[in-house]
Amino acid sequence: MEISEKLKQCRMNKSLTQAQVAETLHVSRKTISGWENGRSYPDVNSFVKLSDLYGVSLDLLLRDNRVLSYYKEQNEKSLQIHKVAKRAYILNFILWLLSYVEFFRIAGIHFLLIPALLAINITIFMSYYDNWKKMRKHQYSIKVILSFILIFFVHVILNFFNDSYIYSLANNDISSVGDFMMGRFTLILLMDLSLLIVIFGRDALKRSESLGYY
Numbered sequence: 699m700e701i702s703e704k705l706k707q708c709r710m711n712k713s714l715t716q717a718q719v720a721e722t723l724h725v726s727r728k729t730i731s732g733w734e735n736g737r738s739y740p741d742v743n744s745f746v747k748l749s750d751l752y753g754v755s756l757d758l759l760l761r762d763n764r765v766l767s768y769y770k771e772q773n774e775k776s777l778q779i780h781k782v783a784k785r786a787y788i789l790n791f792i793l794w795l796l797s798y799v800e801f802f803r804i805a806g807i808h809f810l811l812i813p814a815l816l817a818i819n820i821t822i823f824m825s826y827y828d829n830w831k832k833m834r835k836h837q838y839s840i841k842v843i844l845s846f847i848l849i850f851f852v853h854v855i856l857n858f859f860n861d862s863y864i865y866s867l868a869n870n871d872i873s874s875v876g877d878f879m880m881g882r883f884t885l886i887l888l889m890d891l892s893l894l895i896v897i898f899g900r901d902a903l904k905r906s907e908s909l910g911y912y
Contacts, residue, residue: 702736704759708752709734723747739769779826783902786823787895793819794892801853801885802860813881816888820895829901842898849893853886 709719716730723730723744732738740748749756793816798804800812833839 700736701739701759702734705740705748706734708748708754708759712752714751719748719751722751742769779828780902783823783826783828786819786826787899787902790816790819790823790892790895790899794889794896797885797889797892801856801889813885813888816892820888820891823895823899823902827899827902842894845897846890846894849890850886853889857882 709716716727716734720727720730725744729738733740745756745759749759793812796809797812797816800809833842
C-alpha cells in the first residue's frame with residue numbers, strides 16, 4: 699500500500715476529517731489532501747505526529763520505497779545547499795579581510811573587484827543560507843539590526859582616519875567627490891553585511907558538518 703493510501707486509511711479508521719487532522723498538526727487542509735493524494739509527503743516531524751494521532755507505528759507509515767527515495771533525494775539536496783553556504787561563508791570571510799585593504803588603500807593597493815565580489819558572494823550566501831527562522835525571534839533580530847548600525851557608524855568614523863579618503867575629498871571636483879562618496883558608501887554597506895555574516899552566519903559551518911558534510 700502506498701503512503702498516500704495508508705494516511706487516508708488511517709485517518710478514516712479514526713473517523714477523522716482532513717480538517718480535524720490539519721487542525722491537530724497546525725497545517726492547512728490542502729496539505730493533508732496533498733499527502734493523501736500523493737502530491738507531497740509529510741516531513742519527519744509530521745510523520746511522528748501522524749503516528750501518534752492514528753495510533754500506528756512510525757515504521758508502518760514510512761515503509762514505502764518512494765518515501766525513502768524522496769527523503770534520500772531531499773537529504774542530498776540539503777547537503778548540497780549546506781556545501782554551497784559553507785564555501786560562501788569561508789569566501790566571505792576572506793573577502794571581508796581584503797575589503798579593509800581596499801578601504802584603507804594599504805600600501806597603495808586598490809582592489810577594484812572587491813565590492814563586486816563581495817556583492818556576488820553575499821547574494822549567494824543569503825540564497826543558500828537556510829536558518830533564517832532565527833530572525834523571527836524578536837530579540838535576535840534587534841541584536842542584528844543594532845549590530846549593523848554600530849558597525850556602519852564605526853566604518854564611517856574610520857573614514858576620517860583614512861589618508862586616501864581625506865585626500866580624495868580635498869583634491870577632486872564636486873562631481874568626482876560625489877562619485878567617490880557613492881562608491882565609498884556602497885563599499886561600507888557591503889563590508890557591514892559581510893561582517894554581519896561573519897558574526898551571525900557561523901552556524902552555516904556547524905549545520906553543514908552536522909549533516910555529514912566535511
